[in-house]
Amino acid sequence: MSDTPEQKPNIPDLFLKPYDPGAHEAEIYKLWEDSGYFNPDNLPGDRTETFSIVMPPPNANGSLHAGHALFVTLQDIMMRYERMKGKRAVWFPGADHAGFETQVVYEKKLEKEGRSRFEIEPEQLYQETLDFTLSNKSFMEGQIRSLGASCDWSRELFTLDSRVINTVHNTLKKLEDDGLLYRGARIVNWCPKHQTSLSNLETLHDERIDKFYYFQYGPFVIGTARPETKFGDKYVVMHPDDERYKEYTHGQQIEVEWINGPITATVIKDEASDPEMGSGVMTITPWHSGIDFDIAKRHNLDYEQIIDWRGKLLPIADEFAGLNIKEARELIVKKLDEKGLLVKIDDKYTHSVPCCYKCEREIEPQVKEQWFVDMKPLAEKALLALDNKDFSFVTERDERVFRHWLSNIEDWNISRQGFWGISIPAKICTACGHGMVDIDNTITSCAKCSGEVIVDPDKFDTWFSSGQWPLCVTDFPDGKDFKNFYPTSVMETGKDLIFFWVSRMIMLGIYRTGEVPFKKVYMHGMVRDKHGKKMSKSKGNVIAPSDIQEKYGTDALRMGLVVNNVPGTDMNLDPDKINAYKKFANKLWNITRFVLDNTPDYNPPVDHTREDTDYENEYLHPMVADINDSMEKDRFDLAAEKIYHFVWDHFASLVIEESKPLLAATPTERASRQRLLVYYLITSLKTLHPFMPYVTEAIWQELPKNIKGDEPEMLMVAKWPKN
RNA sequence: GUGCGAUUAGCUCAGUGGUAGAGCGCUUCGUUGACAUCGAAGAGGUCGGAAGUUCAAUCCUUCCAUCGCACACCA
Numbered sequence: 121m122s123d124t125p126e127q128k129p130n131i132p133d134l135f136l137k138p139y140d141p142g143a144h145e146a147e148i149y150k151l152w153e154d155s156g157y158f159n160p161d162n163l164p165g166d167r168t169e170t171f172s173i174v175m176p177p178p179n180a181n182g183s184l185h186a187g188h189a190l191f192v193t194l195q196d197i198m199m200r201y202e203r204m205k206g207k208r209a210v211w212f213p214g215a216d217h218a219g220f221e222t223q224v225v226y227e228k229k230l231e232k233e234g235r236s237r238f239e240i241e242p243e244q245l246y247q248e249t250l251d252f253t254l255s256n257k258s259f260m261e262g263q264i265r266s267l268g269a270s271c272d273w274s275r276e277l278f279t280l281d282s283r284v285i286n287t288v289h290n291t292l293k294k295l296e297d298d299g300l301l302y303r304g305a306r307i308v309n310w311c312p313k314h315q316t317s318l319s320n321l322e323t324l325h326d327e328r329i330d331k332f333y334y335f336q337y338g339p340f341v342i343g344t345a346r347p348e349t350k351f352g353d354k355y356v357v358m359h360p361d362d363e364r365y366k367e368y369t370h371g372q373q374i375e376v377e378w379i380n381g382p383i384t385a386t387v388i389k390d391e392a393s394d395p396e397m398g399s400g401v402m403t404i405t406p407w408h409s410g411i412d413f414d415i416a417k418r419h420n421l422d423y424e425q426i427i428d429w430r431g432k433l434l435p436i437a438d439e440f441a442g443l444n445i446k447e448a449r450e451l452i453v454k455k456l457d458e459k460g461l462l463v464k465i466d467d468k469y470t471h472s473v474p475c476c477y478k479c480e481r482e483i484e485p486q487v488k489e490q491w492f493v494d495m496k497p498l499a500e501k502a503l504l505a506l507d508n509k510d511f512s513f514v515t516e517r518d519e520r521v522f523r524h525w526l527s528n529i530e531d532w533n534i535s536r537q538g539f540w541g542i543s544i545p546a547k548i549c550t551a552c553g554h555g556m557v558d559i560d561n562t563i564t565s566c567a568k569c570s571g572e573v574i575v576d577p578d579k580f581d582t583w584f585s586s587g588q589w590p591l592c593v594t595d596f597p598d599g600k601d602f603k604n605f606y607p608t609s610v611m612e613t614g615k616d617l618i619f620f621w622v623s624r625m626i627m628l629g630i631y632r633t634g635e636v637p638f639k640k641v642y643m644h645g646m647v648r649d650k651h652g653k654k655m656s657k658s659k660g661n662v663i664a665p666s667d668i669q670e671k672y673g674t675d676a677l678r679m680g681l682v683v684n685n686v687p688g689t690d691m692n693l694d695p696d697k698i699n700a701y702k703k704f705a706n707k708l709w710n711i712t713r714f715v716l717d718n719t720p721d722y723n724p725p726v727d728h729t730r731e732d733t734d735y736e737n738e739y740l741h742p743m744v745a746d747i748n749d750s751m752e753k754d755r756f757d758l759a760a761e762k763i764y765h766f767v768w769d770h771f772a773s774l775v776i777e778e779s780k781p782l783l784a785a786t787p788t789e790r791a792s793r794q795r796l797l798v799y800y801l802i803t804s805l806k807t808l809h810p811f812m813p814y815v816t817e818a819i820w821q822e823l824p825k826n827i828k829g830d831e832p833e834m835l836m837v838a839k840w841p842k843n
Numbered sequence: 844g845u846g847c848g849a850u851u852a853g854c855u856c857a858g859u860g861g862u863a864g865a866g867c868g869c870u871u872c873g874u875u876g877a878c879a880u881c882g883a884a885g886a887g888g889u890c891g892g893a894a895g896u897u898c899a900a901u902c903c904u905u906c907c908a909u910c911g912c913a914c915a916c917c918a
Contacts (some may be wrong), residue, residue: 138879320915332918343918357918394918402918411917471917517847524846525914619914650855650867652911684857684865689848690912692855696867707878714877761857761865776877 131716132822139709141673141702144818149265151821157837158272160210163203164837170209171202172605174590174638175271176613176621177214177279180257181222184264186647186655186693187614189665190685192267193678194644195612197756199270200810202609204840210605211271212593213264215257217280219541219582220316224478226252226540227314237539249540250280263666268674268813270836275601277593279585280542284592288585289545289559291632296557300494303548303555307410308533310486311476312431316537317490318476319581320530321619323483325472332469333453334399336461338376338385340365343398345469346405347452348445351379351437352424353403357415360389362400379456380438390415407487423487431484445484489553490535491544491578498627499526505626505636511607514642514754515688518618525619534584541579548576587624590637597633611638615645615688642754645690647681652692663693675812676701682811683760704764705815708808711772712819715797715827718783722798722826726791735796739770740803745843747807760811767804775800798827803841 156162160170173195178188195211203209226249227237237245257278264271277283295301308317332345340356356374358365368374370389375382385403392415393402406416406423416423428434433448435441440448456462474483503526505511506519513519535544545559551571556563566573590611594602607629611622622641629637648654649661656662668677672695680698685691743766750759775797782793809816813836820828820835832838 135877325915345918398918400918404918409918473917521847521913528845528915616913652855680866684855686857689856694855694867697855697865700866703878703880706880710878710880712877717877757857765865772877773882777882780877 177216179218213271334463546576547573650694
């Protein structure tokens, strides 16, 4: 009766079982989202300094892969860290219609259904693809949420929204007004399957060993790997200094017997001809070769299409017309052999052939009228901005690669012949071929010849619009977000996008606004499987983030993606490693259980023992300083690992073990130690929160008042610890 | 061809001018009153090879070997 009543333990039942990610994550995310704190306009306190990130909008044509999980994790770490540091932090989410990429995905789907895009009405095809994209978009947004992304959904933008289209149109018009846009017939990379031109960046180079043929061409022996293009070859080119051929003069005409009878050949002396290559003499096919095209341009030569858009020979090939180039090759060689014109065949000729990056079929160079952007003036400004340190790369390596590419930049073909994407607002004259940008749709006749005009049937290269993404999301030029958040703080994306996207955003951002779109570029490497192999469906080694989340929890996935992942370096994702962080989440859970178990009577303020003060000064504060140092250097990989070891090896293994007797010692020692444990727990939760937001917030929500003290209700907006 | 990077424990990878670390795997023991676990101890590496700078190099310099990536080009 006289016993002091047993202290009621203040442990929620929850902690009596291991941490179950699935039981908390959705609820926690809803808590955050409902709080409105993803939107910087709602953040508590007086926040003057801003921090902003534009999310690379994932392609809305499938599920998220490990690369998406990595960028969401890295960016969310930055966001949560800066938000806790008291900044006005905003993360702009988005979704990409992904032009050609989505078109390819959708065409595959059509193929499976036994349909073809060439048999469907354009309007219907567009609508079907749009429906497909929008349903993927909402699915994908759900996945981003599940990864814990603290982005402001109220600011989400889709790359086909009118804001984007307007910006893109205006940029095109400005480029035309400034003389940086031209329409011209140039060699383009043509994919015979996808029926579109592709930029250089969208081609792969496949190393091959092929036959190299030598033919008698009048008095010359010419070498070629592509006999099927040779029908129209009526120019024979050699280097002006080649002693072997000095008896022939530039412009000299020679009668030669060729594939389908005699033709008149003209001698051209041009330095592009390499005396070391083959016989030092070549004939040219300007319509189907970049180099030949350049030579033809220089000397004002005729050029003619030999191969059609589907890869079949045109009527110029006579008896071979209509044949696929692959079938035709051997037949043509046979015919030349029969005519006694085949000199020899070298069957060990190694070269690399350009291929479509999607279907890996050989690219057929073709001459086509396309819109080109003169990139040199834009590139110069980007390089200048880098020199001026208006922006910087986290890794020096990327900076070197960036400089190298921009210093050697070529004009950009922004026309694509697909059905999916933003249409190019232009009119083309049917009489003279003149092209005119027409964003208001008011042009009715050719400005040059008054001829009839048609609407340009082409779409933009997706990267042309993506290159203006930071302008679109911040609502350039008059939007409030543009004023507040442009230039944004960091662009975080995969290193494979440095040319495709990052460089274009910088160039077009400067071009439109005079300012770089972001101050810092953080580029992560590729995520590979546990043995360093590229993930691919055919290899069956794809790790789907959603599977990992289900099995180990989102926090474990995030830690597994971040720890030891050096910026700019590829990383291998090993489920065993992720499992280690699942255990870590549970460790944190149990640490909390221990602390709560031993602090029902904790009632601050309390006196500190000397020993406990020493712990703070010698371990806790230096650890926080160390973490802050890594965070400021963008070394989240190191910060995460340090916290992990601190929590496990120091807090749990040392401090907690040592606390067991102290908690049973004098009231002063007990109270002081309780305070230390609480302080350690709060600090651990805070510093871990950007990395493992769910478990830390789940714990935070359960902390009783005597533990939480004056801290805010939500960990997401708690103050980042100072060292 | 041009540029860039890598080579550290069985595997996958961090790291540092002063005789090496993580996760997983392996061996032994202990624990189940914070821990569907955890703890302790251990085996295992002349940090690719050679030379140089330095009191001292895995970490800096040069060369070599092997592997990889990016870009560009080819009659």
